[in-house]
Amino acid sequence: xKRIRVNRGLAKMLKGGCIMDVTNEKQAKIAEKSGAVAVMxxxxxxxxxxxxxxxxxxxxxxxxxxIMKEVSIPVMAKVRIGHFAEAQIxxxxxxDFIDESEVLTPADNEFHINKIKFKTPFVCGAVDLGQAxxxxxxxxxxxxxxxxxxxxxxxxxxxxxxxxxxxLQKLKEKEIDIQENWARKEKIPFSLLK
Amino acid sequence: MQLGVEGVFVGxxxxxxxxxxxxxxxxxxxxxxxxxPNKLAKASFNLGKAMKGNELSELKERYASxxx
Numbered sequence: 001x002k003r004i005r006v007n008r009g010l011a012k013m014l015k016g017g018c019i020m021d022v023t024n025e026k027q028a029k030i031a032e033k034s035g036a037v038a039v040m041x042x043x044x045x046x047x048x049x050x051x052x053x054x055x056x057x058x059x060x061x062x063x064x065x066x067i068m069k070e071v072s073i074p075v076m077a078k079v080r081i082g083h084f085a086e087a088q089i090x091x092x093x094x095x096d097f098i099d100e101s102e103v104l105t106p107a108d109n110e111f112h113i114n115k116i117k118f119k120t121p122f123v124c125g126a127v128d129l130g131q132a133x134x135x136x137x138x139x140x141x142x143x144x145x146x147x148x149x150x151x152x153x154x155x156x157x158x159x160x161x162x163x164x165x166x167x168l169q170k171l172k173e174k175e176i177d178i179q180e181n182w183a184r185k186e187k188i189p190f191s192l193l194k
Numbered sequence: 195m196q197l198g199v200e201g202v203f204v205g206x207x208x209x210x211x212x213x214x215x216x217x218x219x220x221x222x223x224x225x226x227x228x229x230x231p232n233k234l235a236k237a238s239f240n241l242g243k244a245m246k247g248n249e250l251s252e253l254k255e256r257y258a259s260x261x262x
Contacts, residue, residue, distance in 0.1 A: 014201055015200045015201055016200065016201060016225070016226065017201050017202075017222075017225065018201070018202045018203075018204055018218075018221055018222050018225050019201065019202070019203045019204070020203075020204045020208055020218060021203075021204065021205045021206065021208070021209070022209070023209070027209055027214070030214055030215050030218060031208070031218060033215065034215055034218030034219040034221075034222055035218075035219065035222035035223075036218065036222065037201070040203070045205060045206040045209060045210070046205045046206050046257075047205070047206035047210055047245065047247075048206070050248075050253075050255075053254075081260060081261045100261075102257045102258065102260040102261050103205075103257055106260050106261060112261065125258075125261070127258055131261075131262065134262075144203050145199070146257065146258040147258065148250060148253070148256060148257060148258050149205050149206075149257050149258075150205060150206050150257070151247055151248045151250065151253065152206065152207060152210075152244070152245045152246065152247025152248065153247055153248060153249070153250055155250065156250070156258055158197065160258070161197045161198065161199055162197065165197070165198055
């Protein structure tokens with residue numbers, strides 16, 4: 001429980017900043033030099049994952065380690081949705097944040113990782129308020145909108161930001177039993193919604 | 195940022211552009227000074243070629259629909 005507060009604090013430290021995808025030490029250095037608050041270490045950027053097709057997995061830990069050595073800012077890395085073993089490995093090698101990411105091929109079509117079990121903070125994607133709160137309930141410390149990664153097209157990201165904000169606004173104005181109903185339907189504890 | 199988010203993840207855009215360092219710096223500037231059109235304008239000059247990107251209708255797979 002204490003860990004959640006620490007991890008949310010770590011997430012807050014990145015507020016107002018940019019987190020950049022990098023695939024090698026040289027790119028990580030460029031990102032750091034440009035003022036990024038953190039880097040996301042991965043073998044292929046989303047545009048190339050899209051182009052290549054096939055299964056996308058966690059990056060080789062040796063690549064992530066090399067990038068961690070190269071820069072002094074926090075290093076994040078991605079795991080497949082539901083792939084808790086990949087997350088255990090990333091925690092073991094000491095990444096600063098784990099991104100349970102839809103950009104990689106999902107490993108579990110029912111469950112996301114039980115993130116409360118981990119010391120390392122998690123960031124997760126969401127397209128609406130229900131997803132965002134379900135991820136927080138599972139232990140995520142930061143929520144990012146999913147957008148449509150690797151397309152260079154921001155229309156989906158804008159849609160997701162507006163959706164989350166407007167759902168939150170609308171729910172706030174509703175009576176308590178309607179809020180409770182919504183929480184039940186979305187499988188979120190009402191206390192979290194509040 | 196003006197829509198109410200608290201930070202920005204930049205994916206493929208930077209290292210698919212013709213001048214990554216310059217673009218990355220400009221993106222950081224724009225994120226920091228998101229409410230200052232003067233700074234935004236200054237950051238926008240001569241950034242070179244941006245990533246090509248896709249129209250959503252061309253996509254074989256939508257990643258955003260993964261994970262509920």
